[in-house]
Amino acid sequence: MSAATPARADAPGAARTRALRPRSAAGALLLLGLLMLVALVAAVAIGAAGLPLRQVVAALAGGGDDTSRAIVRDLRLPRALLASMTGGALALAGAVFQALLRNPLAEPYVLGVSGGAAVGAVAAIVLGIAALSPWVVPVAALAGALAAIAIVFRIAAAAGRMLDTRVLLLAGVIVGAFFNAVILLLLTFAEAESFRSAVFWMMGSLSGASWSAVALLAIYLLPAGVLLLGLARPLNLLAVGEETALHLGVRVERVKLVAYFVASLLVAASVAACGVIGFIGLIIPHALRLAWGSDHRFLLPASLLAGAAFLLVADTAARTLAAPAELPVGVITALIGVPVFVLLLARRRV
Amino acid sequence: MSERRDHGVTADVPAVAGSEAPRAAASAGAGGPAAGRSVFTASGLRFTYPRAAAPALDGVDIDVPPGGVYAILGPNGSGKSTLLKVLLGALAPQAGEACYAGRALAVWTPRELARRIGVVPQHEELAFPITVRELVAMGRYPHLGNWRREGEADRAAIEQAMIRCDVLGLADRSLATLSGGERQLVRIARALAQEPETLVLDEPTAALDIRHEMEIFELVAALAAAGGVTVVLVTHNINLAARYASRILLLDRGRVAAEGEPAAVLTRETVERVYRWPVVVERHPGPGRDEGAPQVVALAGEGDRGDGRGSGGSAE
Numbered sequence: 001m002s003a004a005t006p007a008r009a010d011a012p013g014a015a016r017t018r019a020l021r022p023r024s025a026a027g028a029l030l031l032l033g034l035l036m037l038v039a040l041v042a043a044v045a046i047g048a049a050g051l052p053l054r055q056v057v058a059a060l061a062g063g064g065d066d067t068s069r070a071i072v073r074d075l076r077l078p079r080a081l082l083a084s085m086t087g088g089a090l091a092l093a094g095a096v097f098q099a100l101l102r103n104p105l106a107e108p109y110v111l112g113v114s115g116g117a118a119v120g121a122v123a124a125i126v127l128g129i130a131a132l133s134p135w136v137v138p139v140a141a142l143a144g145a146l147a148a149i150a151i152v153f154r155i156a157a158a159a160g161r162m163l164d165t166r167v168l169l170l171a172g173v174i175v176g177a178f179f180n181a182v183i184l185l186l187l188t189f190a191e192a193e194s195f196r197s198a199v200f201w202m203m204g205s206l207s208g209a210s211w212s213a214v215a216l217l218a219i220y221l222l223p224a225g226v227l228l229l230g231l232a233r234p235l236n237l238l239a240v241g242e243e244t245a246l247h248l249g250v251r252v253e254r255v256k257l258v259a260y261f262v263a264s265l266l267v268a269a270s271v272a273a274c275g276v277i278g279f280i281g282l283i284i285p286h287a288l289r290l291a292w293g294s295d296h297r298f299l300l301p302a303s304l305l306a307g308a309a310f311l312l313v314a315d316t317a318a319r320t321l322a323a324p325a326e327l328p329v330g331v332i333t334a335l336i337g338v339p340v341f342v343l344l345l346a347r348r349r350v
Numbered sequence: 351m352s353e354r355r356d357h358g359v360t361a362d363v364p365a366v367a368g369s370e371a372p373r374a375a376a377s378a379g380a381g382g383p384a385a386g387r388s389v390f391t392a393s394g395l396r397f398t399y400p401r402a403a404a405p406a407l408d409g410v411d412i413d414v415p416p417g418g419v420y421a422i423l424g425p426n427g428s429g430k431s432t433l434l435k436v437l438l439g440a441l442a443p444q445a446g447e448a449c450y451a452g453r454a455l456a457v458w459t460p461r462e463l464a465r466r467i468g469v470v471p472q473h474e475e476l477a478f479p480i481t482v483r484e485l486v487a488m489g490r491y492p493h494l495g496n497w498r499r500e501g502e503a504d505r506a507a508i509e510q511a512m513i514r515c516d517v518l519g520l521a522d523r524s525l526a527t528l529s530g531g532e533r534q535l536v537r538i539a540r541a542l543a544q545e546p547e548t549l550v551l552d553e554p555t556a557a558l559d560i561r562h563e564m565e566i567f568e569l570v571a572a573l574a575a576a577g578g579v580t581v582v583l584v585t586h587n588i589n590l591a592a593r594y595a596s597r598i599l600l601l602d603r604g605r606v607a608a609e610g611e612p613a614a615v616l617t618r619e620t621v622e623r624v625y626r627w628p629v630v631v632e633r634h635p636g637p638g639r640d641e642g643a644p645q646v647v648a649l650a651g652e653g654d655r656g657d658g659r660g661s662g663g664s665a666e
Contacts, residue, residue, distance in 0.1 A: 102477035230496050237488055239477040246440055247471065248544070249464030249492035294478035 025298040028291075032305035036084065039312035043080035044072065046316055048323035079209035083315040084308035085217045086206070086270045087280055089224075091307025093270075094281025095288075095299050096228055096263040099235040100256060101169050108267040108281035111172030111260075115179030116148025117141040117271040122183050122198045126190045130197075134208070137201065138272040144179075145268030151175055153260065163256045203328040204277035206315050213273045220269045224262050225304060231259055232296040239294065279333040280307050283341050290344045310337075387452065389548050389580045390414040390437045394446035397432055406432040407443065408604035414597075419574045419581040421591035424601030425625055430584045431472065433601065434552055437582075439463060450548075464492035468541030470534075472552035472584075476525060482536050483521040486512055489543025511542035515569065531562030538569065549573060551583040555590070563587070567594045592616055593640040600624055616644040 045056050049071050058064035059072035090108050097106040108114070124130045124140035155171035157163055183202075187195055234255040237245035246252045267281075284307045288299055314332040321327055392412045398405040406429045414420045424430050435441040436448050439455035448455050450463065468489070489511065490504045500508075512518040515535045525533060534554060541549055549570065555563040571594045573579040585591050591598055592612040600608045600615050602624040608615040618631050627648055634643040 099477065104478070233491060233494075233496050236484075237491060239480075240485065240488065241471065241474045243440065243471045244469075244474055246460055247438060247464060247467070247469035248488060249459075249461035251460055289478060293484075294480060295484065 025292065025295070025302075028298065029301055029305065032302055032309065036305045036309040036312070039309040039316075040080055040084055043083065043312045043316045044076045046320060047071065047076055048320060074211075075209075078211050078214045079206050079315070080312060081214045082209040082217065082273060083206050083311045085214070085221050086274055086277065087284075087311025087314075088304040088308035089217070089221055089266045089270045090277065090281040091284035091303040091310070092225065092228060092300060093263040093266045094307075095285035095296070095303040096231070096235065096259050097281075098285055099239055099296060100259045100263070101165050102239065103169060104286065105282075106169070108263075108270075109176070109276065109278070111168065111264060112148045112152050112176035112179060113145045113264050113267045114271055114276045115176040115183070116151075117145035117268060118202055118276060119179050119182050119186070120144025120147075121201050121275070122186050125194050125198045125201065126186045128194065130194075138213075141275075142268055142272040145264075145271055148175060148179065149261070149264045149268065162253050163260070165256065168260070200328075201275045204275035204330045205326070206274050206311075206329060207326060208274065217269055217273050221266065224266045227258060227262050228266075229300050231255060232300050235259070235296045235300075236294075239296075276330070277311070277333065278330045279337050280311055283333075283337045284310055287341060287344050290347075387416060388413050389416050390448065390450055390582065391452070392437065392443075392446060392448035395433070395436055395443045395448060396445035397436060397441060397443050399432075405604050407436065409446070410601070410604070410606055412437070412599060412606070412609075414580065414582055416580050417574060418596030419571060419583065419594050421595035421598045422582070422584045422601065423586075423588055423591055423598055424607070427603075428601040428624075429604040430601055431552060432604075434550065434582075434584055438467065438469060438550065461492050461495070464544060466546055467548045467550060468544040468546035470537050470541050470549075470551040470554055472556070474537065479524050479526050481521070482517060482523050482525060482528070483508070483512075485525055485536055486517075486521075486539045486543050489540040492544060507545055508543050511539040514542055515539035531558050531565070534558060534562065534566065535569075538566070542573075546579065548580045548582065551581070553584055553586065555585065555587060563590065570594070588616065588621070588646045592645060593634060593643045613644050616646060621646055 044060070045051075045053055049068075051059075051068050051071065055064055055068045056072050059069045060077070062069075064072075093108040094106070097108060097110060098104055100106075101110070118141070120140035120143050121137050123144075124136050130136050130140075152168065152171045152175050153163075155175070156165075156168035187198060190198060234245065234250045237248050237250050238252070238255065242252050245255075270277075285299060285303050288302045288306060292298060292302070311329070311333070314336060315329050317336070318327045318329040318332045321332075390412060391414070392410065395407045395410040395412075396405055397407040408429075410429070410433060412433070422430050422433060432441065436443050437450070437455070439448075439450075439458060439460070442456065450458060450467070455463075487500070487504075487508050490500060490507065494500065494504065509518065512521060515538050517532065517536050517539050520528065520532060520536065525536065528536065538549075538551070538554070541551075551570065554566050554570075558566070567590050570581045570583065574581045574596075583591075583595075595612055597610060598608075598612050598615045599606060600620065607624045608620050616631060618629060621629050621631065625648075629646050629648050632645045632647055634641055634645050636642070
């Protein structure tokens, strides 16, 4: 009786969603890939300068005047590429953390990586060494993130004989809280100007995009992406239970270690490049789960594509809505993301 | 329970037990254990959990012969689950050695083991909703690894396993919408999709009603009777173990209290000593092929509980 009732109730809902979405996972991936390409083209074509499309194409091809070439090739294109890679990296890391920690509330920053990065960046800004070189803040942020990854792992691994993901989650949250306190302490002693730039860094922005940042993130994202996509099936099994995964032939400890370190480093790289951009890593994997289910063979590549498309759209909006001023991109991700997510939740009938 | 399930089960179970039996034998024939070779062997197993006062396993020997149903019984905390974990290589014993098919468990990789042993753990909690078919298909992981796609043979194995456990009709349902009994059948189907030569179940019928309990014991007995699959199960149901198991291992506080055929193990003296409760042992009245199997009946306490425990306690 109790088993039959929900089945009957969800039948029409299931049929309706099925009609609205591509039938196969491959079709969905293709759709998301196209969406990302469109978003990428739009991000390069749209901007405060209001260049006509013809001029953008000419600039891309190496023609046109110097100004439009500089705008398109040195500002918009690297920024769009950085946005797509960061968005993809954050969504992918979020999906991996949700599976690793077996917790739907997990997101890329839940294990303290962003807190560590922020301590590094804010310290560099407040202490005044940020002015020495444009590389100081990213390097300091990366160092802080790596320290956070190491500290959280040490705590989680020391508490049990193997990596206990519940302890890992707890350690991440606690260490993150500690870092937040350190940040507030640093800000207390900051001058007005450095206070402002520290807060802006923490809100996250892609305005610092450069070809070198693009190259650095790409060098890391490619192998990390392949490694994480290869974990799709083991993560599927881990989502059922560690004991079950072990008995189905998964090297559970190895998978957890690889997932933790590779995804954390991915977050560290993206935070170092553009600060803390919230919400993508939580909402994109969830939205995809609601629409197409939780098979990580689909979910991981789809998160990469959808995250990229989403941050491209959000950043284009952030650049143009209040031009010449720029809105914080994290505000846009939340303003677009929350209503879409609420809509998806409301439609869910399982 | 839904109408539909009731219908399916009563119609299919007896037929399934007969007609499907040859397939199980054939599927296990390829990788099956050499005739007469023990499945699990272990001697002198000792294991103490960190900060535990007493060892969970305190010198356990075990020898599971191929074929048949091998039941591991014992009171709560007697070491059943720990023994199973050691036999499956999930825990390394502090002393003694456990082997599967004559090879030390430390030498087997998880994947090699998963191609030969299907395990139905006691507890599973899904982190995200999945369908019945998705869960059963996971049984192919040891054969496919991280990248290989499902082939014809894999799809056939998945479907056969679902037919065998009578859950094919539930294939597209979300696991969360199933009853406890249906869910357990689905998990057994996943283990069968591995096409294992040995099937290990940890308390497979805990919290199930009598029909599902009987269904699962009938199913594992049929799998074992076909000669292809060795079944090892941990259970608290002494009486069903007595009816369906070919051998029983009775654990008591980390030691083997008795081992052998049900009638030899389940004597009044042994059961009272191990469980510390007064019992009588009857014969199953039948009808059925297990007529005459020993059946343990626990007696009501005489007066207060302390008196009831008295006769068992003094037997130590």
